[in-house]
Amino acid sequence: MSPRALTLALIASVALNLFVIGAVVGGVVVGHRLREAAPATVHPRQPLWTAADALPPEHRRAYRQMLRGEAVGVGDQLRQARRARREAWTQLGAEPLDRPAVARRLSEARALEMTVRGGVEDRIVDFAADLPPAERAALAEGLVRSGPVGGQRALRPPRQP
Incomplete structure (x- = not known):
């Protein structure tokens, strides 16, 4: 594999990893916020x-x-x-x-x-x-x-x- 192809593969891998990490962190944050809001909206108190x-x-x-x-x-x-x-x-x-x-x-x-x-x-x-x-x-x-x-x-x- 040529050095240029290797550099492009490394950049693509870093970009893909950053995207996956961002998606996981975003999912955790959104899930946490939904869990915090759920008791008030799912179980309204009579x-x-x-x-x-x-x-x-x-x-x-x-x-x-x-x-x-x-x-x-x-x-x-x-x-x-x-x-x-x-x-x-x-x-x-x-x-x-x-x-x-x-x-x-x-x-x-x-x-x-x-x-x-x-x-x-x-x-x-x-x-x-x-x-x-x-x-x-x-x-x-x-x-x-x-x-x-x-x-x-x-x-x-x-x-x-």
Whole structure:
């Protein structure tokens, strides 16, 4: 092999190695950043779940276990409510429009959701009744912060300049 061909092969090898090293380092950096961002985007925390963050660990576990039990118990009702809402939106696009039927299905969906919500809220009240006053107050504060009035989910009017 001539010295010129050897020099060109060496330069090509160095360039290829630098490209491969850059790709590996870039992949590691991007992977690390994605892993850091993943918990916030993949597992958003539910408001009722975070309401117990200020409780001692044993009461926090009991509260969250109670919520899990409620979630299992109300799953069918929530699925029925979603199905009723989906049917209502489907009926909305039908010709001729049967407005009373659409309104009735939406009303049924809301009623089911409110029944579920009322049951969960009643269970939270039952749970809180057994807590010491300071912990009950901490849970109440967490619920106020996480709810639509105190939390970020509240609908607020636009700011006036």
